[in-house]
Amino acid sequence: MSKLPLAPRDLLQQLQRPAAIHGPLVVDLRPQRQFRRARIAGSHNIPAAQLLSGEHPDRDLILIAEQAGQAEAVAEQLHDDGFHRRIQHLQGGVVAWREAGLNLESARGDASQSIASWPWALLGLQRGSRQLQRRSA
Numbered sequence: 710m711s712k713l714p715l716a717p718r719d720l721l722q723q724l725q726r727p728a729a730i731h732g733p734l735v736v737d738l739r740p741q742r743q744f745r746r747a748r749i750a751g752s753h754n755i756p757a758a759q760l761l762s763g764e765h766p767d768r769d770l771i772l773i774a775e776q777a778g779q780a781e782a783v784a785e786q787l788h789d790d791g792f793h794r795r796i797q798h799l800q801g802g803v804v805a806w807r808e809a810g811l812n813l814e815s816a817r818g819d820a821s822q823s824i825a826s827w828p829w830a831l832l833g834l835q836r837g838s839r840q841l842q843r844r845s846a
Contacts (some may be wrong), residue, residue: 714800715771717809724751725772733769733797734758738783747813749773749799749806761790769795776802818821 715723724735726771737744737752744754752773761783770787772780780798787796807813 713795713797716800717806717811720749720799720806721811724749732770733771733795734766735771735773736756737773738780739773739775739803743775747803747815749803758797760784763796765790765792767794770797772796774798774802776804791838797816834836 720735723733726732735749735752736753737748738757738760739754739755741754744752748754757774757779770784772783774780774783777800780803784796784798802809803813814838
């Protein structure tokens with residue numbers, strides 16, 4: 710598994726490419742409240758606790774957090790939990806994205822990319838399934 714940093718403009722380039730079915734899943738780890746206020750277009754909201762406690766996706770990941778270090782910590786925990794796919798993270802988080810002058814979109818009133826209506830089929834899971842329940846230690 711690799712945990713590679715992505716500069717904000719590199720992530721923007723990846724997001725502007727046509728979406729591939731087997732391409733990396735862009736996951737915003739912030740709480741739903743923050744995600745709904747402002748998000749990077751093309752990202753899906755799975756708060757860190759939910760991602761760490763549920764079944765792991767069978768896809769490479771690009772993790773987005775608020776600040777530097779947060780996504781790396783989640784990547785390390787995923788690795789420790791047995792996730793061995795490629796993991797990249799937005800270097801410096803959403804803070805660096807803003808500082809690079811890149812736009813965030815508002816998700817107010819649009820829950821289409823939030824955890825409440827997240828497309829669990831992308832993970833091969835059904836929302837509320839046993840696979841999403843917290844794994845026992």
